[in-house]
Amino acid sequence: xxxxxxxxxxxxxxxxxxxxxxxxxxxxxxxxxxxxxxxxxxxxxxxxxxxxxxxxxxxxxxxxxxxxxxxxxxxxxxxxxxxxxxxxxxxxxxxxxxxxx
Amino acid sequence: xxxxxxxxxxxxxxxxxxxxxxxxxxxxxxxxxxxxxxxxxxxxxxxxxxxxxxxxxxxxxxxxxxxxxxxxxxxxxxxxxxxxxxxxxxxxxxxxxxxxxxxxxxxxxxxxxxxxxxxxxxxxxxxxxxxxxxxxxxxxxxxxxxxxxxxxxxxxxxxxxxxxxxxxxxxxxxxxxx
Numbered sequence: 130x131x132x133x134x135x136x137x138x139x140x141x142x143x144x145x146x147x148x149x150x151x152x153x154x155x156x157x158x159x160x161x162x163x164x165x166x167x168x169x170x171x172x173x174x175x176x177x178x179x180x181x182x183x184x185x186x187x188x189x190x191x192x193x194x195x196x197x198x199x200x201x202x203x204x205x206x207x208x209x210x211x212x213x214x215x216x217x218x219x220x221x222x223x224x225x226x227x228x229x230x
Numbered sequence: 231x232x233x234x235x236x237x238x239x240x241x242x243x244x245x246x247x248x249x250x251x252x253x254x255x256x257x258x259x260x261x262x263x264x265x266x267x268x269x270x271x272x273x274x275x276x277x278x279x280x281x282x283x284x285x286x287x288x289x290x291x292x293x294x295x296x297x298x299x300x301x302x303x304x305x306x307x308x309x310x311x312x313x314x315x316x317x318x319x320x321x322x323x324x325x326x327x328x329x330x331x332x333x334x335x336x337x338x339x340x341x342x343x344x345x346x347x348x349x350x351x352x353x354x355x356x357x358x359x360x361x362x363x364x365x366x367x368x369x370x371x372x373x374x375x376x377x378x379x380x381x382x383x384x385x386x387x388x389x390x391x392x393x394x395x396x397x398x399x400x401x402x403x404x405x406x407x408x
Contacts, residue, residue: 130241130247130287130288130357131238131353131358132349132353132358133349133355134247135284135288136345136346136353137350138251138255140341140346140349141255141258141346142258143341144339145255145258145261146262147341148331148335148337149262151328151331151333151334152327152331152335153262153326153327153328154326154328155267155326156316157267157309157312157313157316158262158267158270160309160312161261161271161274162262164305164309165258165262165277168277168297171281171293171297172281172284172285175284175285175293176358178290179288179290179359179361180353180358182359182361185371185376186363186368189363190368190371190372190376192293193292193293193296194379194383196296196297196301197383197387198383198386199301199305200300200301201386201387203308203309204391205390205393205397207309207311207312207398208393208397208398209397211315211398212397214315214316
């Protein structure tokens with residue numbers, strides 16, 4: 130196994146996630162795409178950790194941190210979406226243009 | 231250590247990688263393009279299972295099972311709850327994507343080209359180490375060297391827990407009003 134194959138796969142998944150964030154209109158679907166991007170980042174972290182042969186296993190530990198932060202992000206993000214939905218009866222990100230001048 | 235194409239295809243691990251990589255990319259594309267919201271979430275499960283398999287391939291067993299437990303077990307269920315609570319249309323939905331998605335696809339393609347080209351030119355065909363990391367060693371490293379970041383992550387999780395409860399809970403004073 131080479132480092133490049135994991136890097137290419139992770140960048141493909143990350144780009145697909147970027148496309149999802151830009152193209153989706155439902156806020157829950159945007160969060161889903163962010164989750165995809167975080168998964169690709171943790172693949173990169175574990176692959177590079179295996180490449181460097183670090184004795185402290187930094188790559189895997191930071192992948193665990195990424196998973197924990199992703200769980201926190203989904204919790205808070207869904208709570209915010211729920212609040213927006215309760216106030217505006219819609220989870221469409223195009224309609225959230227309060228800050229647009 | 232450099233690896234040629236012939237060596238690459240003769241390794242059985244690489245075939246396993248190829249199968250899971252294609253599965254992951256295919257289901258990730260389904261996650262961002264599927265018109266059915268629930269199906270998109272279920273395709274995310276397939277992608278995460280693929281990433282857990284790659285972690286096993288890399289010898290990161292604890293990370294693989296953490297992905298299965300937390301991402302597949304908890305986060306996906308949270309997403310399904312979110313979809314049901316916000317009453318996103320459960321069936322096919324035409325308005326789920328923007329009308330103009332070509333600029334987004336162009337940006338994603340440019341990003342992929344940039345990132346993969348820079349990564350491959352920098353690291354070329356260098357081999358990965360083959361080492362299975364024992365969970366005990368990982369735990370020792372977390373609680374010795376990374377104990378401060380670990381505590382910070384615990385505080386972050388607590389803050390997220392309290393914050394999401396405070397945000398999502400209905401105000402009692404609001405409910406009394408008709």
